[in-house]
Amino acid sequence: MSDGISAPVAANGAPGGLAPRHDIRNIAIIAHVDHGKTTLVDGMLRQTKVFRENQAVVERIMDSNDLERERGITILAKNTSVQYKDVTINIVDTPGHADFGGEVERIMNMVDGVLLLVDAVEGPMPQTRFVLRQALEKGLKAIVVVNKVDRPAARPDYVVNATFDLFIDLGASEEQAEFPVVYTIALDGVAGFEPNALAPTLEPLFDTILDFLPPPLVDLDGPTQLLVTNLEYSTYVGKIAVGRLRAGNIRTGQAIARINPAGQIEMGKVMQVYSFANLQRTPEAQVEAGNIVAVAGLENVGIGDTLADPNDPRPLPPITVEEPTVRMTFAVNDSPFAGREGQYLTSRQIRARLMNELERNVAMRVQETDKANEFIVSGRGELHLAIFIETMRREGYEFAVSRPEVIFKEDADGNVLEPIEQVFVEVHQDYLGAVQEMLGRRRAEMQTIHYGEDGTVYGTYLAPTRGLLGFRMPFLTATRGTGIYHTLFHAYEAYKGDIALQTSGALVSLETGPVSAYALVNLQQRGEFIVRPGDEVYAGQVVGKNTRDDELVINVCRTKQLTNFREKPSGTTDMLIGAREMSLDDAIQYLANDDLLEVTPASLRIRKKVLNHDVRQRARRAAKA
Numbered sequence: 086m087s088d089g090i091s092a093p094v095a096a097n098g099a100p101g102g103l104a105p106r107h108d109i110r111n112i113a114i115i116a117h118v119d120h121g122k123t124t125l126v127d128g129m130l131r132q133t134k135v136f137r138e139n140q141a142v143v144e145r146i147m148d149s150n151d152l153e154r155e156r157g158i159t160i161l162a163k164n165t166s167v168q169y170k171d172v173t174i175n176i177v178d179t180p181g182h183a184d185f186g187g188e189v190e191r192i193m194n195m196v197d198g199v200l201l202l203v204d205a206v207e208g209p210m211p212q213t214r215f216v217l218r219q220a221l222e223k224g225l226k227a228i229v230v231v232n233k234v235d236r237p238a239a240r241p242d243y244v245v246n247a248t249f250d251l252f253i254d255l256g257a258s259e260e261q262a263e264f265p266v267v268y269t270i271a272l273d274g275v276a277g278f279e280p281n282a283l284a285p286t287l288e289p290l291f292d293t294i295l296d297f298l299p300p301p302l303v304d305l306d307g308p309t310q311l312l313v314t315n316l317e318y319s320t321y322v323g324k325i326a327v328g329r330l331r332a333g334n335i336r337t338g339q340a341i342a343r344i345n346p347a348g349q350i351e352m353g354k355v356m357q358v359y360s361f362a363n364l365q366r367t368p369e370a371q372v373e374a375g376n377i378v379a380v381a382g383l384e385n386v387g388i389g390d391t392l393a394d395p396n397d398p399r400p401l402p403p404i405t406v407e408e409p410t411v412r413m414t415f416a417v418n419d420s421p422f423a424g425r426e427g428q429y430l431t432s433r434q435i436r437a438r439l440m441n442e443l444e445r446n447v448a449m450r451v452q453e454t455d456k457a458n459e460f461i462v463s464g465r466g467e468l469h470l471a472i473f474i475e476t477m478r479r480e481g482y483e484f485a486v487s488r489p490e491v492i493f494k495e496d497a498d499g500n501v502l503e504p505i506e507q508v509f510v511e512v513h514q515d516y517l518g519a520v521q522e523m524l525g526r527r528r529a530e531m532q533t534i535h536y537g538e539d540g541t542v543y544g545t546y547l548a549p550t551r552g553l554l555g556f557r558m559p560f561l562t563a564t565r566g567t568g569i570y571h572t573l574f575h576a577y578e579a580y581k582g583d584i585a586l587q588t589s590g591a592l593v594s595l596e597t598g599p600v601s602a603y604a605l606v607n608l609q610q611r612g613e614f615i616v617r618p619g620d621e622v623y624a625g626q627v628v629g630k631n632t633r634d635d636e637l638v639i640n641v642c643r644t645k646q647l648t649n650f651r652e653k654p655s656g657t658t659d660m661l662i663g664a665r666e667m668s669l670d671d672a673i674q675y676l677a678n679d680d681l682l683e684v685t686p687a688s689l690r691i692r693k694k695v696l697n698h699d700v701r702q703r704a705r706r707a708a709k710a
Contacts, residue, residue: 116202128274198298303374308394356382409463427483527552625696
């Protein structure tokens with residue numbers, strides 16, 4: 086791996102001028118979603134006395150974001166450090182989902198080794214392949230941690246063998262493939278070198294980190310070099326750049342040169358230098374090379390910039406990440422209910438928030454259109470964009486988004502290329518036929534299939550990304566909620582042809598007003614509703630799914646005519662079938678090509694792009710003609 090420092094190689098194998106700092110280890114913890122990364126970090130923090138004896142500590146300390154706690158996944162890479170035997174171990178907790186691969190890819194520039202966490206029952210999973218590939222391509226050494234060995238169905242021997250096969254399959258070097266194995270129960274904070282003989286603490290894991298993972302090679306006497314791999318923000322000091330100091334030292338108050346990826350140099354001054362101690366940033370007068378540090382005072386700093394000595398500015402190789410494959414249109418909300426619930430509504434405010442996201446989210450792209458109130462936002466997948474939408478919503482923004490669509494490319498001969506995903510499916514054999522039929526309609530090609538002893542079928546497919554948009558809801562319906570699937574970006578390949586999916590039409594509100602139970606009872610044979618009695622709707626809003634494949638405009642606000650005659654009360658609401666609950670992910674998958682999703686801090690409403698019924702009807706007739 087290039088350090089951006091050109092020097093002769095010394096007799097000990099290290100480049101001339103570089104020396105190891107044995108008092109530091111920089112490591113990342115990588116794993117598939119829900120294999121226990123953040124729980125393991127909790128145990129490491131507790132056992133290195135980060136917390137007071139009587140301090141109340143929540144679980145999954147590193148998942149500080151509300152969304153991370155709610156979804157049970159790590160979204161943002163975060164770092165901390167612990168002290169063990171006079172060695173500072175800088176730990177970076179990384180996301181396990183491929184949609185947040187941009188976080189993983191840039192964090193690999195900060196560390197010298199990784200802990201690969203694998204579940205003792207499930208073994209290597211699709212996202213394990215993704216995060217491990219990132220580490221191996223950087224030349225990093227890995228320690229394999231087999232977690233949850235106390236589970237009744239644990240099979241540690243199989244898991245270790247399958248992990249070794251994965252290393253070989255991903256092109257690991259001979260040195261990388263000779264990895265040590267540590268068995269753990271992260272929840273209990275115990276570890277050992279045999280699954281049935283665990284020590285009462287995580288000491289075996291700590292000792293393996295010190296013995297096996299290399300210390301950082303640094304040039305203590307060279308000019309300052311720091312590659313910015315993360316950004317934080319403080320209301321007191323503003324933007325804070327985070328990265329590993331490769332050479333020299335950096336001190337509070339010194340002049341610094343900021344070199345952007347294009348090679349342009351801007352001078353600045355370091356307001357404050359921080360190191361990471363336990364779970365906090367600690368102000369320092371000076372920090373030596375090898376440590377992960379935070380630097381405040383540089384207003385225009387961005388991810389991929391190099392902070393260097395002004396007298397000898399040497400840029401480091403910039404960070405590169407995979408390109409986005411899915412995009413959505415973000416627009417100003419122009420519905421009749423606009424401005425009721427949001428705090429930030431205007432195109433200027435939305436644009437400023439999108440541009441601010443680009444500074445820290447290296448896997449996202451924002452493109453302005455010829456319309457001042459519309460922006461095209463591209464990301465690594467539906468989940469990547471959905472998390473960003475939910476984040477903006479919680480910050481008080483109100484806007485509208487379109488249905489996700491894939492990003493096509495052209496090769497040198499002008500042929501259209503589209504993104505292809507590797508799909509890993511895990512279903513019971515009773516539902517295999519239905520799932521295969523669904524994937525076949527989406528132009529998926531089967532690669533492998535094998536049957537488990539318990540009747541579970543494991544299949545691998547290659548499918549166009551556009552065929553997988555909106556796939557989750559029908560997949561869960563077909564498997565009665567028991568199926569599991571994961572996707573990984575495979576490559577851009579030739580266009581696979583049109584995909585004809587059976588679609589349902591929409592039920593669209595005729596009028597603006599409150600939804601009445603009386604109207605829904607009389608209309609429920611028309612389809613499935615996503616609104617409830619008492620909800621406010623407007624003309625052109627989608628209120629449900631039609632049983633047929635065409636649009637049906639209905640009056641859900643109609644009320645019963647009142648007379649002077651008393652009637653026997655009827656259980657109107659007792660006859661009403663419950664409306665479908667819609668999360669943000671469900672609403673995005675529910676969208677049709679001519680729909681928009683109105684996103685506000687309090688509501689999610691699906692609507693037609695054109696609210697006027699007559700205009701939509703004329704457009705449909707013209708399209709048929």
